[in-house]
Amino acid sequence: MDHSLLIARLGKQIRDKRINRGLTQAQLAELAGLTRQKIIAVEQGKQSVAMVAYARVLGALDCELAVIPAAMPTLEELGELFE
Template identity: 45%
Template structure:
């Protein structure tokens, strides 16, 4: 039995976090590829997180925030 899909409000918050990551990445003048390299991830994972298609694990959020040189709280507030 597969788990129930997340409620709409969770999906909306996930998209909001992805938007904040994208905004911070663009502000830092980084491509998804470069952010992925800095964070030790693959570009496809960064893309899925920015698009809200994947819920990032906390470790990856730490990596992304560090690679962007922004506080984690700025990405998930």
């Protein structure tokens, strides 16, 4: 499994959780002690984001990271890899 796909999935899950909680990126940034630009990078699955930033965001959302077997990529995800 391509690592960039896994990071992209994590970013999408974080974005979905933020939206479901009714938070803006700025509000989540404040809760996590990060900048809004860092939240954007996390949600976009930027590879330059340190794991501690993901941990702070997950903590601010009252979530944790779980390790599960990877699912096969969707056609949409495969297309995004080649953009």
